[in-house]
Amino acid sequence: MACPLNGVRNISEFVCGGEVLDMPDLQTCSEREWADYLFMEANTKGMVREWWMHAASSYWFIAERNTETNEIVKTYPVAALYSERIDYRTGEL
Amino acid sequence: MPWSLLSYGLTKQPKLRRHFSKRADLGNSYDVVIIGGGGHGLAAAYYLAKEWGITNVAVLEKGYLAGGNTARNTTIVRSNYLTEEGVKFYDESVALFRELSYELDYNLLYSERGHLTLAHTDAAMRTARWRAEVNKHLGVDSEVVFPDELGKLCPQLNLGSDVRYPILGALYHPPGALARHDAVAWGYARRATEYGVEIHTETEVTGVSVENGRVTGVHTSRGDIRCGKVLQAVAGMSSVVAKMAGIRLPIKTIPLQACVTEPVKPFLDPIVVSGSLHAYVSQSSRGELVMGASADPFPLYSTRSTLEFKEELAMHLLQLFPFVAKLRVLRQWAGMTDMTPDFSPVMGSTPIENYYIDAGWGTWGFKATPVCGKRMAEAVATGEIPDLIKPFELERFYRFEQVGERGAASVGH
Numbered sequence: 266m267a268c269p270l271n272g273v274r275n276i277s278e279f280v281c282g283g284e285v286l287d288m289p290d291l292q293t294c295s296e297r298e299w300a301d302y303l304f305m306e307a308n309t310k311g312m313v314r315e316w317w318m319h320a321a322s323s324y325w326f327i328a329e330r331n332t333e334t335n336e337i338v339k340t341y342p343v344a345a346l347y348s349e350r351i352d353y354r355t356g357e358l
Numbered sequence: 359m360p361w362s363l364l365s366y367g368l369t370k371q372p373k374l375r376r377h378f379s380k381r382a383d384l385g386n387s388y389d390v391v392i393i394g395g396g397g398h399g400l401a402a403a404y405y406l407a408k409e410w411g412i413t414n415v416a417v418l419e420k421g422y423l424a425g426g427n428t429a430r431n432t433t434i435v436r437s438n439y440l441t442e443e444g445v446k447f448y449d450e451s452v453a454l455f456r457e458l459s460y461e462l463d464y465n466l467l468y469s470e471r472g473h474l475t476l477a478h479t480d481a482a483m484r485t486a487r488w489r490a491e492v493n494k495h496l497g498v499d500s501e502v503v504f505p506d507e508l509g510k511l512c513p514q515l516n517l518g519s520d521v522r523y524p525i526l527g528a529l530y531h532p533p534g535a536l537a538r539h540d541a542v543a544w545g546y547a548r549r550a551t552e553y554g555v556e557i558h559t560e561t562e563v564t565g566v567s568v569e570n571g572r573v574t575g576v577h578t579s580r581g582d583i584r585c586g587k588v589l590q591a592v593a594g595m596s597s598v599v600a601k602m603a604g605i606r607l608p609i610k611t612i613p614l615q616a617c618v619t620e621p622v623k624p625f626l627d628p629i630v631v632s633g634s635l636h637a638y639v640s641q642s643s644r645g646e647l648v649m650g651a652s653a654d655p656f657p658l659y660s661t662r663s664t665l666e667f668k669e670e671l672a673m674h675l676l677q678l679f680p681f682v683a684k685l686r687v688l689r690q691w692a693g694m695t696d697m698t699p700d701f702s703p704v705m706g707s708t709p710i711e712n713y714y715i716d717a718g719w720g721t722w723g724f725k726a727t728p729v730c731g732k733r734m735a736e737a738v739a740t741g742e743i744p745d746l747i748k749p750f751e752l753e754r755f756y757r758f759e760q761v762g763e764r765g766a767a768s769v770g771h
Contacts, residue, residue: 277666281656297756304608304699304755308597310659332611333659 268319269326269342282316285327285346291353312338377544378551384558387584388416390738391576393563393599394592395419397428397539397724398716400546400557401731402589402738404462407553409732410739415555416585417547418578420562420595424543427593430661430693431724432616432648433539434629434640436473438500438531440489440766443749444702445496447729450746452533454728464545466537467643472628473534474503474512475768476678478523482634485765486529493531503530512628514679521677523634534629536640542727566603572711573603587712587738594659594694596704596717605708607717608755609696613654614721614769615667617690619682621645630678631768637674638768647685649675652769653695653721661692695720700760701767705734706743706751714738715752721769 267273284307289298307313310333317328317340327346329339366372390406392399395417406412419425435455437448459466477483486502493500504527505517517525547557558580565577566588575584592599594611621644631638636652651671654664668687676683697720698704704718716734719726733747743751749761 277655300756300758301606305606306597306608306610308607308609308611308657310595310598310611313657332657335658335660335662 266317266328266337267340268322268324269340270324271319271322274319278320280318280320282318282325285314285316288353377548378557381558382556384561384578384580384583385416385556387575388556389414389586390589391415391583391585391587392417392589392591393576394426394590394595395547395557395559396424396426396591396593397543397546397727398593398719398730398734399589399591400424400543400550401727402591402716402734403555403557403731404546404550404553405732405735406739407550407555410735412739413554415550416583417550417555417557418561418563418576419557419559421560423547423557423559424540427693427695427719427723428539428543428727430616430691431539432638432640432650433536433642433724434473434534434638434768435468435537435725436531436534436629437498437725438473438475438489438493438529438534438766440485440492440763441761442492442496443761444763444766445492445498447746447750448725449496449498451726451729452535454732455535455537455725458542458545458728462545462549464541464548466541466545468535468537469643470533470535471640472511473531474508474628474630475529475531476525476630476632476634477527477529478525478632478634480526483526485633486527489529489766498531499533500529500531503528512626512630514625514681515630516678516680523677536629536642538643539724542724546731563599563602566599566713568603568710568713571709573713587714589714589716589734589738591716591734593696593717593719593723596696596715600708600715600717603708603710603713605710605713605715607704607715607752608698609704609718610657611659611694612657612697613660613662613692614650614695615654615663615690615692616648616650617663617668617671617687618642618646618648619685620688622647622685632674632678633768635674635677636769637671637678639675639679646688647682650769653697654692659694661694663690663692697721699755701763702761703730703750704752705730705747706737708752718750720767722763722767
């Protein structure tokens with residue numbers, strides 16, 4: 266796996282953080298939508314876009330890989346997807 | 359004088375008896391289509407025929423018979439689980455397994471060995487005590503044992519303190535057993551076909567027809583068929599097949615590797631599992647050590663084997679049994695496990711009418727083969743979900759009513 270920060274490292278140095286997903290708005294989503302986001306998985310056979318962390322440096326990044334061929338196609342910093350800070354307003358629950 | 363053996367040796371063309379009838383042409387329609395010809399699918403076909411008289415059934419298997427996880431597990435049967443729902447469910451399976459060789463008239467090499475879940479930390483001892491008490495409360499034979507008793511149950515175990523995580527005790531479950539995995543599948547398949555069930559191997563389901571929220575048929579690589587009901591039992595491919603019917607599941611497909619050593623004389627009676635060390639081992643009837651470790655660290659639709667698995671397994675197993683260092687690994691393989699967030703299966707109905715699901719079997723599916731076949735057959739035949747499997751319905755996630763069995767799963771964590 267080519268870590269954007271540390272270069273190519275053995276796959277055993279990395280932790281998979283799961284699919285890149287948009288989190289539903291906590292204030293307005295239904296319980297069903299929230300359960301769907303928490304538990305249901307696409308579990309795609311093919312190209313996926315995921316969060317990965319280089320364990321030794323705690324550096325999080327994005328990887329696009331093929332879950333059928335086990336090929337890691339692309340890795341890039343999180344800034345490529347998220348350029349603005351997201352504020353999760355707690356408000357009243 | 360073994361005359362039959364002598365005459366066999368002298369014949370040029372030995373008489374062979376087919377296990378199952380030759381594969382027929384795929385029909386146009388069936389009452390029930392079972393997608394997946396593994397242990398679960400074949401068991402469901404058997405019970406549908408035997409207990410409910412439903413024989414117009416086709417089992418569709420993409421590859422060779424029971425070549426998926428049924429061929430790849432480490433053959434352990436037990437019911438020492440953590441939750442009331444789990445214990446009751448797996449214990450019915452153990453009860454069925456005990457009589458299964460007689461019921462199927464097929465030798466499953468069922469061998470009650472005793473199952474030891476080693477505890478290396480206070481937390482693990484607490485979980486062992488919890489499981490033992492829940493088990494006892496429900497009539498399942500489990501108890502907590504300490505190093506002195508462990509020394510008698512498994513004299514080969516390294517109980518010394520010269521390791522990173524010394525053994526503090528264990529959960530001892532005498533009914534823990536091993537069964538020949540292929541025999542379970544073949545036994546169910548043979549009896550099912552005797553009742554008239556059709557098994558179609560090398561027949562891949564490529565699509566599911568749904569009309570007005572109800573399943574009406576399936577598309578396969580050998581033609582389309584209409585059907586009244588569908589049961590999906592495809593383990594690692596659950597999400598892929600469910601997607602054909604427009605259903606989403608809480609499943610991640612993660613490889614689980616295993617390996618065997620060369621055969622040696624019998625020395626290990628019990629099945630030994632260490633949750634803390636992520637390693638487990640048993641000695642098969644062939645004398646080979648069948649071993650596994652933790653599941654792969656990321657989802658993958660592959661059964662490839664890695665060096666990391668062997669390194670991790672060896673590192674931990676040699677703490678338990680240092681003397682096996684000289685044994686050679688004969689063979690290594692993997693299965694694709696359908697892991698759920700609560701380490702419990704997904705069984706029952708789906709949002710699509712007449713479309714039933716048996717999935718989410720992760721690393722705990724083989725032991726449930728009989729109870730799953732029996733109860734899913736009941737669900738398909740009656741249209742009612744039996745109480746025993748109701749806690750495992752897909753809807754439970756939307757109610758936040760997970761059945762948390764991570765503490766009782768040997769691996770996957």
